[in-house]
Amino acid sequence: MERLTIAIDGPAGAGKSTVARRVAQRLGYLYIDTGAMYRALTLAAQRRGVSPHDEDALAKLARALTIAFAPDGDGQRVLLNGEDVTDAIRTPAVTADVSYVARHPLVREAMVEKQRELAKNGGVVMDGRDIGTYVLPKADVKIYLTASIDERALRRQREMEARGYRVDLETVKEEIAKRDRLDSERAVAPLQKAEDARLLDTTGMTVDEVVEEILAACRTRGREGE
Ligand code: CDP
Ligand code: CDP
Numbered sequence: 001m002e003r004l005t006i007a008i009d010g011p012a013g014a015g016k017s018t019v020a021r022r023v024a025q026r027l028g029y030l031y032i033d034t035g036a037m038y039r040a041l042t043l044a045a046q047r048r049g050v051s052p053h054d055e056d057a058l059a060k061l062a063r064a065l066t067i068a069f070a071p072d073g074d075g076q077r078v079l080l081n082g083e084d085v086t087d088a089i090r091t092p093a094v095t096a097d098v099s100y101v102a103r104h105p106l107v108r109e110a111m112v113e114k115q116r117e118l119a120k121n122g123g124v125v126m127d128g129r130d131i132g133t134y135v136l137p138k139a140d141v142k143i144y145l146t147a148s149i150d151e152r153a154l155r156r157q158r159e160m161e162a163r164g165y166r167v168d169l170e171t172v173k174e175e176i177a178k179r180d181r182l183d184s185e186r187a188v189a190p191l192q193k194a195e196d197a198r199l200l201d202t203t204g205m206t207v208d209e210v211v212e213e214i215l216a217a218c219r220t221r222g223r224e225g226e
Pocket of ligand 1: 014038039099100103127128130
């Protein structure tokens with residue numbers, strides 16, 4: 001069977017990583033979390049004292065880094081130059097800086113090159129903000145996942161609590177809204193629904209329901225009316 005390229009975009013907490021990982025498992029495809037790649041770069045910059053506003057230094061760092069994914073049970077580990085940084089890239093400090101790091105054109109150029117290389121053989125599910133619009137514009141299936149801001153904040157709060165962070169719902173909501181604004185308003189490859197992407201509002205839907213809808217879209221190759 002043909003090995004498809006599947007692009008999933010959307011705002012923070014829409015369920016992209018959870019759903020993309022499950023779809024990839026069901027199809028036996030590779031899952032590529034591009035948000036984790038920007039987070040890994042942000043962590044590397046923080047460790048070296050590189051400012052999130054220093055585009056040239058960040059782009060140089062991005063070109064020099066090796067970011068890889070290793071399967072791990074139901075999920076996957078993120079490796080930065082061979083070091084397991086899966087947990088280190090999810091701290092509030094990385095989350096606070098990542099959208100500033102990701103808005104520089106030269107940084108994106110370096111990261112997109114790595115992402116296209118990872119996806120070049122098909123059989124991939126890639127999630128992020130600009131996958132359907134910019135990284136993989138010819139993807140066979142494009143999904144734009146969203147949910148209400150209240151629902152997304154609740155989901156993120158539960159996730160943070162499961163990882164041992166106590167966070168107030170209003171604070172999470174503000175953090176998400178700020179990041180969405182930065183991601184949507186940046187000049188290069190902003191968060192935007194691709195014209196040919198299928199819009200899926202997951203408010204009130206379970207993960208299983210969302211996964212099934214995406215698999216159905218894959219069966220019809222994402223084209224409306226088929
Ligand atoms: O999981 P969460 O929604 O918190 O975010 P993420 O997918 O890990 O992405 C973290 C940040 O990386 C986003 O807020 C964007 O600033 C940036 N990003 C991006 O600019 N382009 C992508 N394709 C993926 C992520
Ligand atoms: O990657 P993104 O930031 O879009 O979202 P995520 O990191 O996958 O987080 C979404 C959270 O909401 C996870 O804890 C999921 O279990 C949960 N969730 C979901 O993803 N989809 C639903 N329809 C319902 C809940």
